[in-house]
Amino acid sequence: MANIVSMPAHPTSVAMHRPLLAVFAVLLGPFMVGFHSRMFGIGLVDLKGAFGLSYDEGAWLSTLATAPQIILAPAVAWFAAAYGIRRVIVGPALIYAFISAIIPFARDYHVLIGLHIGHGALLGLFIPATLMIIFQTLPSKWWMSAIGFYAFRAAFTTNAGTGLLDFYVQHLGWQLLYWQDVVLAPLMALLVLKGTARREPNRELIRNADWGGMILFGSGLAMLFVAVDQGNRLDWFENGVIVSALLGGAALIVAFFLNEVFVAHPWASISAISARNVILLLVVSLFYLMSASSNTALVPNFLINVMQLRPEQVGSTLVIWACVPLIVMTPVTVWAMHRVDGRLVLFAGLCCFAGAALIGTGLTSDWSGENFRTMLVLQGAGHILTFLPVIAVAIANGDPKRAVAVAAYIQVIRVLGTQTAQALMTTFIRKGEQIHSYSVGLNLQRGSEISADAISAIGRAVASSGQSLAASRATAVVAQHVQKQANTLAYIDAFWLTFYCAMAGLVLLAFVTKAPRGPLSP
Template sequence: MSAPSPDRPADNPVTRGARSHHPGFAVAAVMVGTFLAAFDSRLFTVGLADLRGGFALGYDEGGWLSTAALAPQILIAPAVAWLATTFGVRRLLGVPSLVYAAISLLIPFVRHYELLVALHVARGLLLGVFVPATLLIILRNLSLQWWLPAIALYAFRSAFTLNSGAALGGYYVQTLGWQWMYWQDALVAPVMAVLVYVGVPRERVDRGLLVHADWGGMLLFGAGLTLIYVGLDQGNRLDWLESGTVVATLAGGAALIVAFWINELLHPEPWASAKVLMSRNILLMLGVTVLFTLTSVSNGLLVPNFLDVIGALRPEQTGDLLFGSVALPLVGFTVLAVFLLRRIDARIVLTLGLGAFALASLLATRLTGVWRLDDFVPLTLLQSAGHGLTFVAIIVIALSNANPKRATAFSAYIQVLRLGGAQIGLALMMTWLRIREQVHSHQLGQHVSDGEASVEQTVTALANRFAPFDAGSAHQRALGTLASLVKQQANVLAYIDGFQLCYWLALAALLLVAFMKAPPPGPLVPRRSLA
C-alpha cells in the first residue's frame, strides 16, 4: 500500500476550491441542480401509476423500474464530494448535465423494457451527482457571506418540491402529457450547465488524489448502500423476509458495509474516514437528522396517502393542498430561518422546527374518516414551519461543528442520511401502517360478528337501500359495504398510529438537541450563541 502524500493528511482529502468571480450564477446553479433532482424524484414517485400506463408496464415491472431509477443515486452520491475535489465541480456537472438532458428527451419514446431500465439506471447515476455537487459549490467556491443564503436555498428545495411535485405531476398528466415528467429535465439541465460554466471557476485535476484514490472504499460503500436501498424499496412489495431477493440484498449490503469499514481502517488515505464523525455534536446532529427524516414522513407520506386511500383523491387534488399550505408558506419560513440563524443559536431554531412537527403530528391524532383537504390546513402549515426551520438549522449545525476543509469525507455520510434516511423512513412507515391496519381490522372484526343485533340492523338498513336497484344481490352488497366500512375505519386508526409515531420521534429528536453543546466560533455562528 502506498504511503500518504506529504502535503495531505492521511485521514481524508482536503476540500478546497477557487472562489467564484460570479457567485450569483453559482448560486443559481445550486438552485437549478437541486430543484431538478428533487422534482424528478418526486414526480417519478407521484406519477408512477401514470408512467406504468404510458410504458404499458405491469405492477411488478413498474416497481422494479422505480428502484432502477432511484437506487443509482445511492450508488454515486456518497462519492460525489471526492469526485468534485479531484476533478472540479465544472467537469462533474457540465457535460453530465447535457447527457442527462439527452437521456430524458429519449426515454418517453422507448418501449423495450430492458432498454428502459438501462436508461433509468444511467439517468439515476447522473441525477445522483447534482444535489451533492451543487452543495459542494457552496462549500468550495462561494465566499462565506454567501453560505447561509445558499444553504437556505439548498434546504428549501427539498420540502418545496416534496409538496409541489404532486400538483406539477398532475398538471403534466392531465394537461401536457406524462412525457413532460422527463422532457422538463431536457429543458432545465442545459440551463444548469450554462450556469455552472459561467459561475464556477475552472480547477485543475488533483492528480495526487487520483494516484492514492481509495477506489475500493468508494465501491464498497456505494454498492453496499445500494443493495440495502433495493431491499428496503422492494421490502413491502415482496413481503420482507419472506422474499429471497429482499434477504439477499439486505444481507449482501450489510456485508459490503462491514467490508468498507475494514477497508477504511487499513487504507493509508481513506476516502471517508470515520474521524470526521468523532465529536459529540456531530453524532447528536446525525441522530437528529435521522429522526427528523422519519418525522417528516408525516408530511411526505401520511397526509397525501390518507387523502388517496381514505379520501379517494388524485395526486393533483392533494397537490393543491400541499402546494398552498406547505410549499408557498415555506418561502416565508425559509426567510425567517435565515433571519433567526444570523441572530440566535441554531439549536433554538432547530427546537422550534421540531416542535412544529411534533404539534402537527399531535393535531393529526384527532383524524377521522371524514377529514378532507381543508381539515389538514392547520397541521400542514405547521409542517411547513417545521421543514423551513429544521432542515436549514441542521445543515448549519453540521457545518458549524465540522471542519469545512474536511467536507469531502463528511459529505459522504451526509448523502447517506439524505437519501438512505428518507427511504428507511418510507419503508418503516409503510410497514407500520400495514401492520397496524391488520391489527385494527382484527380488533374491529371481533365486534362485527354474525348474529349481533346491531350488525343485523346495519346490514338490513343497507340492504333496504340497495333493494330498489337489485333486490337479488342487496344482502351481499350490504355485507360488502359493511366490510369496506370496517376496512376504512381500520385504515384511519392505522394513520392515527402513524402520526402518533411521528410525534414521539419528534420528541426524541428534541431530547437529542437538549444534549448538544454550543458550537465553536465560526462564520455561521452568531457571537451571542457561543455563551
Template sequence: MGIEAISGGPVSVGRPSHHPVLAVIAVVLGAFIHSLDTRLFAIGLPDLRGALGLTFDEGAWLSTAATAPQILIAPAIAWLAVVFGLRRVLIGPGLVYVVISLLVPFARDYQTLLVLHFIRGMLPGVFIPVTIMIVLRNLPMQWWIVGLAAYSFRLSFTGNAGVSLVGFYVQHLGWQWLYWQDAVVALLMVILTLLGTPRESINRALLAKADWGGMLLFGAGLALIYAGLDQGNRLDWFGSGTVTALLAGGAALVVCFLINEAVVAEPWASPTVLMSRNVLLVMATLITYMITSLSNTMLVPTFLTAVAGLRPEQIGSLLLVYTALPICVVVLVAIYLLRRIDARFVMILGLTSFAIAAWMGTRVTGAWVLDDFIPIALAQALGQGLTFTALLIFVLANADPARATAFVAYIQVMRLDIIEITVTGMSTWLRVREQLHSNLVGLHVAAGDSEVAQRLARLTGEFLDYGAAAASARAVGTLARLVRRQADVLSFIDGFTVAFWGAIAGLLLVSLMRAAPPGPLTPNGMQAGSNGVH
C-alpha cells in the same frame, strides 16, 4: 473552540467564483432536479404504469432502478469534485441527463426502460453532493448560509409542490413532461454552471492517492441496501430470497468498506469524521427529523388518497398553497434567525412545530377533507423550513466546512438509505396496524348482532334496484369497506403518533448538544469567517 474539529479527506477552501450569484442559482436548480424527479416519479408511477403498459411488479422495479443507482456514486462525488473540479464533474453528467430525459418517453421495451432509468438514476447522485461543494468551495463565506439554505429549501418545497405538478402534467400536458421538465431544468443548470463556477485544474496529487476500492465498496453496498429496503414490503422481507440477498450483500460490502478505510494509507471517507459528540447527536436528530417529517411527506397525502379517495391534482392544492408556498417565507426567516441566534434554538422551533402538527394529526377521523388539514399543513411548513435548514447548518458548523469533503459522503447516506429506512418503516407500521385494527374492528361486526343486522338491512335497501341477491352482496361488500376504512383511519392515527414521538425525541437530542465552534456558519464566528479565519 469548545468542541473537537472534524478533519479527514482533501481540504476545500472557500473562494469566490466569477459570478457567485449564478453559482447559487445553479445550486438550487441542480438540487431541484433531483428532488422534483424523485417526488414526481413516486407520485406519478401509477399514471406511468398505465401509459407504458407496465404491471405492478415491473413498475416497482422501475422505481427502484430510478432511485437506487444514484447512491452508487453520490458518496464519492464530493471527493471527485475536489480532484477534477466542479465543471468536469457536473456539466458532462448534466448533458447526459438532458438527453436521456428526452429519450425515455419514446422507449417502449421494458428492458430498455430499465437501462435508461438506471443510467438516469445515477446522475442525480452527482447533482446533490456537488450542490454542497459549490457552496463551500466557490462562494464567499458570508454566502454559505444562504447557499446551504437554498439546498435545504428544495427538499421541503419540491416534496409538497410536486404533487400539484404531477396532476398538472398528467391532466394538461401529458405524462411525458414528468421527464421532459428535467431536461429543461438540467440544461439551464449546465449553462449557469459554466457561467458561475471557475475553471480548475486536475489535482493529480490527490488522484494518485485515490481510494477507489473504498468508494466502490461503499457506494455498491449502500445501493444494494437501498434496493432491498425499497422492495422489502412488496416481497415480504426475509421471506424473499431477493430481498435477503440484497440486504445481506449490501451489509457485507459496507463492512468491507469499513475494514478498507481502517487499513488503507489514505482513506477516502474515514468514519472518524463522525467521531464528535455534536455530530453524532445531529445525525441522530436528522433521523428523528426524517421520522416526524413523514407526517407531511407521507401521512397527509396518503390519507387523502387512501381514505378520502382523492387524486394528486386534488391533493396538490393543499400542499402547494399551505405548505410549499409558506416554506418560501419560512426559509428566509430561518436564514435571518441563523445569522443571529444559535442553530439549536431554530431546531427547537422547527421540531416543536412538527410535534404540534403530528398531535393534530392524531385527531383525524374518516370525515376529514382537504380543509381540515390546513392547520396541520401550516405547522408542517414551519417545521420543514426551520428544522432541516438549522440541522444542515449546525452539522457542517461542527464538521469544519474547510474539511467537509469526507463528511459529505456520510450526508448522502442520511439522504438516501436512512430516508428509505424511515419511509419503509412507516409503510410497514401502517400496514401492520391496519391489519390489527381491521381484526379488532371486525370483532365488533359479528353476524347476528342486532346493530350489524340493522345496518345491513339499510344498506340492502339502498341496492334493491340491482335485485335481492345482488343487493345483499353489495351490502356486505359496503360494510366490509367501511370496516377497512375505519381501520385505515386508526392506522394513520398510529402513524401520526409515531411522528409526534419522533419530534419529541429530536427535542431531547437537541437539548444534549453543545454550542458549535465559532466559524462562518455560527453567529459569533461570522465576522471571523468573513475575514478568512477558519
C-alpha cells in the same frame, strides 16, 4: 482532502466574479432532482400505463431508477475535490438531458430499465455537488442564504410536486416529467460553467484514490436500498431477494469499513463523523426524517388512498397550506440563523412537527383537505426550521479537513435514510391496518345485533338490484366501512409515531453543545 468549509471568504479568481450564476446553479440542480423524484414516485401509476408495465415491473422500475443515485452520491464530494466541479457537473448534465429526452420513446422493458439506471446514476450527482459549489464559489457571508435555498427546495418540491405532475398529465402530457430536464439540465451546466472556476485536477488526490472503498460503499448502500425499497412489497424477511440484498449489502459495508481501517489513504473513514455533536446531529436528522413523513407521506396518502381525492385536489391543498408558509419562513429562518444559536431554531422546527403530529392524532374518516390546514402550516414552517439548522450546525461542528468524508455520510442519510423512513412508515401503516381491521371486525361478527341492523338497512337501500344480491352488496358496503375505519386508525397511530420521533429529536438536541465560532455560527 478538499477543505470545503474553510474556503477563502473572497475568491480571487476571475472566473469566480459571477457568484449569482453559481447561486442559480445551486438552486436549479436540487430543484430539478427534487421535482423529478417526487413526480416520478407519484406518477408511477401513469408511467406503468404509458409504458405498458405490470405492477411488479413498475415497482422494480422505481427501485432501479433510484438505487443508482446512492452508488455515486457519497463519492461526489471527492470527485469534485479531485477533478473540479465543472468536470463533475457539465458533461454528466448534458448526457442526463439526452437520456431524459429519449426515455419516453422506449418500449422494451430491458431498454427502459437500462435508461433509468443511467438516468438515476447521473441524477445522483447534482444534489451532493451543491454544497461544494456553495462553499467553493460564494463569499462566506452568502453561505447561510444559499444553504437556506438548498434546504427550501426539499420541502417545496415534495409539496408542490403533486400539483405539478397533475398539471403535466392533464394539460401537457406525462412526457414532461422527463422532458422538463431536457431544458433544465443544460441550463444548469451552463450556469456551472460560467459561475465556477476552472482548475486543474488534483493529481495527488487522484493518485491516492481509495477506489476500493468507494466501490464497496456505493455497491453496499445500493443493495440495502433495494432491500428497503422492495421490502414492504415483498414482505421483508419472508422473501429471499430481500434477505439476500440485506445480507449482501451488510457484507459489503463491513468490507468497506475494514478497507478504511487498513488502506493507506482512506476516503471516508468513520472517524470523520466521530465528533460528539456531529453524531448527535446526524441521529437528530434521522428523527427529523421520520417526523417529516407526516407531511411527505401521511397527509397526501390519507387524502388519496382513504378519502379517494384526486391528485389535483391534494396538490392544491399542499401548495397553499404548506408551500406558502415555507416560502415565508425561509428568509425568516436565514435571518434567525445569523443572529441566534442554530440549536434554538432547530428546537422550534421539531416543536412544529410535534404540534402537527398531535393535531393528526385527532384524525377521523370524515377529514378532507381543509381539515389539514393548520397541520400543513406547521409542517411547512417545520421543514425549513429543522433542515437548515441541521445542515448548518453539523457543518459548523465538523472538521474542515475531513469535509469530503463527512459529505459521504450526509448523502447516505439523504438518500437511504429518507427511503428507510418511508419504508418503515409504509410497513407501519400496512400492519396497523391489518391489526385494526381484525379488531374492528371482532365487533361485527355475523349475527351480532349491530352488524345485522347495518346490513339490513343497507340491504333495503340497495334492494332495487334484487333481493338475491342485496345482502351480499350490503355486506360489501359494511366491509368497505370497516376497512376505511381501520385505515384511519392506522394513520392515527402513524401520527403518534411521528410525534414520538419529534420528541426523541428534542431530547437528543439537549445534548448538542454550542458550535465553535465560524462563518456558519451567529
